[in-house]
Amino acid sequence: MLARVGTMRARARFYVAAALTTAINAVQILDGRATAKAIRAELGAEVASIQKTHGVTPGLGVLLVGDRRDSLTYVRMKRKAADEVGIFSSDVTLPASASEDDVLEAVSKLNADPQIHGILVQLPLPSHIDESRILETISPNKDADGFCYENVARLVLRGGPRPLATACTPAGCVELLQRYDIPLAGKRAVVLGRSNVVGAPVAALLQQCDATVTLCHSASENVPDIVREADVVIAAVGKPEYVRGSWLKPGATVIDVGINAVDDATKKAGYRLVGDVHFDEASQVVSAITPVPGGVGPMTIAMLLSNVVNLTKASVGLPMAPLPGRLADKV
């Protein structure tokens, strides 16, 4: 009974909040596609400038093990985006049966290749290969994905040298917030998910931006109540439409990292993509939200290219672009 009253109250709060928000202002769509396009244009100009002043073309080495369809698609998209900004890309493809030593050897060759400034190992790797061992073999100054211990440690520690690269999806979330002038300093940010790839590094970046950060995971209790406190919500749990409109504070900003395929007989493919947030409900309550697709996804690829350009700059002694937040700009 009590739970039912709680649900009714939450629902009532949701509809009142929705009515108020609709009356006051329309939701702003944080357009990752358009923002990523603008970033690619900026990077294209930087690549041309580095070529002119230093005679160097930024190079991305992509290592793919196996032939997973999703991985092939991601690699193709990354290569196309690299081409667009003038980054040279070189692919190394190994069969799914490749041994860990074969993969380590391929990474070592890319580490030693002077034409390559950033290395990307497409994840996931086949289960017989120790991913962390492979990622650790990538030289930190060629770490296009920002996953090496050294770069992660530099991100998390206060003071000291800055990371040479930061994880692309988290950097994309914060870059989008900053480009839309969403305030972070002093604000409450709630991150749903604590993975090494998204949740944990995005929480670290938000802290660098002086947000007060709460990180939730599968054992967290009262997640809706925690989310209700948030000025900024970053959802990265991998559960379709998990965050409901009734959980959100009116006027909050939502960054939806989730990409989930759900059955949809009306679509030619038989499915459609949805985020971790119930978009229709949320967009009646919040002031700004990312769409899925077209939000964080394109930003992730733009940040990968940005890492490669930055690593190239560092390799020729040029100053790197500042990272999101207050990280000191020293290497």
Ligand SMILES: NC(=O)c1ccc[n+]([C@@H]2O[C@H](COP(=O)([O-])OP(=O)(O)OC[C@H]3O[C@@H](n4cnc5c(N)ncnc54)[C@H](OP(=O)(O)O)[C@@H]3O)[C@@H](O)[C@H]2O)c1
């Ligand atoms: N747009 C992009 O470019 C991009 C990039 C990467 C990922 N993604 C998408 O983002 C989503 C998350 O990816 P990921 O790699 O971080 O996934 P992941 O490694 O599976 O991590 C999911 C996280 O969510 C937490 N979690 C699970 N249930 C929860 C709950 N009920 N409440 C709060 N937290 C909960 C898990 O907690 P525990 O740690 O306790 O298990 C875990 O930390 C996926 O949909 C993925 O496809 C998108």
